[in-house]
Amino acid sequence: MKHPLSRREKAMAKNTNSWVREKIFLGMTPRDYIISLFTVPNLIAGGIIALAVAVMIWRLFFGLGASTNLSDNYPWGLWIGFDILVGIALAAPGLTLGTAVHLFGMKQYHHFVRPAILSSLLGYIFAVFALMFDLGRYYRIPYLLGGSWGFTSILFLIGWHFFLYINICLIEWSPALFEWLNLRKLREFFNKLAIWATIFGVVIAGGHQSALGGLYLLVPNKLHPLWYSSLLPVFFLLSAIFAGIAMVIVESTITHRIFKSQIENFSHAEFDKLTIGLGKGAASALFIYFILKIFAIADADTWAYLDTPYGYWFLVELLGFVLLPVFFFTSAARNDNAKLARFAGLITVLGVILNRLNVSIVAYNWDMPAALKYYPKWSEFSLSIGVVAMLVLAYRWIVNRMAIMREHPDYESSH
């Protein structure tokens, strides 16, 4: 990660064991640090991001018409469907783990809380960052907070909740930041504030996760009857909950492998046990979701649609990515098979991605002729993937420096 540094600081870093060298360069000299960045994954990520930045510039210079396949029939495409709907659902770990540990007192999971909060924080920040390229007049975003309030709009609720929730995540995350900066007093203050932030965060996050589904309440004539339901907000909230848990399973699997050196007293058995425990939680949420989906079909009497191409696709989503992980999680719990629980976590995450894209793109304007339908342009994929790459790099940058995966030796555990 290149950090802007003055020449003097660079000189200092070279000669002395300075603050910058310790904090930014992980104890290496700037030269060694930059050399250490040239790895194959970094170069791939760099290429992806470079292309995404090119697309961003393209969008800013020539507008959405040139850089996307959006049309008057499809005002919302991949940048809303993936970056916002998928991104925010997968940024729910902070909500689920915060609730479990701080509200329900499941202290055994407290090791997962800081990584979960960090992924929520970065998830929201980068989702909103990507959104800026989709908004026609992104520079007017402050109007939302002051000036012109559309109280009847669900989007207004979401906008405000995003703003509040990013602040909440910042507060929750700030103890790690202040430990890194060694600011003890600020750390203590924000550590106390963090518990309150978590409680408000549960309310705020629950509100806007459901509101994202609420957005589509207005389009009963555009969204396919199998996906449209007056229960959409409930579906989005419930699926955000199991998405959050499944993301913790997937993320922790990856991070425990990559950042293994950071975790002291790492116990495989303990980690596997907790993973299976998380899987149980996800399975319950998934099953309630499945039952409610069936109720929604029965209530709207849309059974006949199941025997159509859209119906088959709906069944793939519901049986393959909701019901199947329920069985996997249950079996994993019964046989103490953490590997299966991790696999089920991955399927669950993919299922939530599939669901959000179905609602926003595939099943939207379902009765429109194929020629008028929307297929994302390469540039839309490029920007979305690039933003994900930025998120991953930012996550790694922070985890390598701050006490996210580990306890800071100088500070007492806050849990």
Place this chain on the structure above:
Amino acid sequence: MGISRRNFLGRVAAITGTAIFGSSTTAHALNTSNERNWDLWAKKSKAPVPEERLGVLVDTTVCIGCRRCEWACNEWNKNPNRPIKEFEASVYQKESVFNTVRRMHAENFTVVNRFINSKDSTPIYVKRQCMHCEDPGCLSSCFVDAYRKTKIGSVLYNPGVCIGCRYCMLACPFDVPAYEYNEPLNPQITKCTLCFDRISQGSVPACVEICPAQVMTFGKRSDLINLAHKRIIDNPGKYVDHIYGEHEVGGTSWLYLSSVPFDRIGFKTDLAETPIPKLSKGYLFGVKMFEIVGAWPLVFGAYYVISRARKKAKESHETSAEQKGEGHGEKH
């Protein structure tokens, strides 16, 4: 009005944008009609003049497809236009715009489409534009409150606050609002204003005025509904017994009569009578109630749990410290 803050911000952005991006952003002819009508309304709304709900009744059985209404609309709203002869010629051309069903776009607020009557294979021409809902979905969906339903009937859009999120385009059940996709810096939504600038001066909409076949009747909405019912009764067998727009999504200012079922001439017939805003109202109320009322017990309950847990932790910490004779532990 002077330069308001948002105008100023917009202008600064426009200027810096032009400076950075060169001339690419200034090449587009921006639509001015929506802004002009909004400003007019903003001025007028302060004067307490009693206004009646107006509307237009379209009798699709008499339309000849001359497309003069499209021309007049472009002319009045200063949209890009072509000679009127080209519009009139479409009816006779083999390769004409009628061969595909069109929708409204950023530079045309109204379109005439052709459908073929399956009974006698005669053409049916249908003019489309914003329906000007009584309870508009676009208005309720807008998160910066950029829409108004005027007393006179027009649904107006204010480009001055629009952020360009395009949620109104989703919310509209008639797919009316269009977006200036090729404008990188100051894109707007564009739509028909029901010629607010004309009808508020006592005139009729530009499309109604130019129509040579008296397809459209402009007047009080309640009168138009009576007139439409009368026409259906007076001409048995000529019309289907339905006025499109009387009840759809809570009623619209534009009303239609047809000789064939409406789904055969491009209208959505699966629209409920519930206005679009009602679909989200219950949910919004629920969330607000939960967050304002329901959240507090949750917060205090949590506080209780936390303080009790902390007390417990402190006690066990002390006892363990006594037993092991240690200072600060990293135990949890």
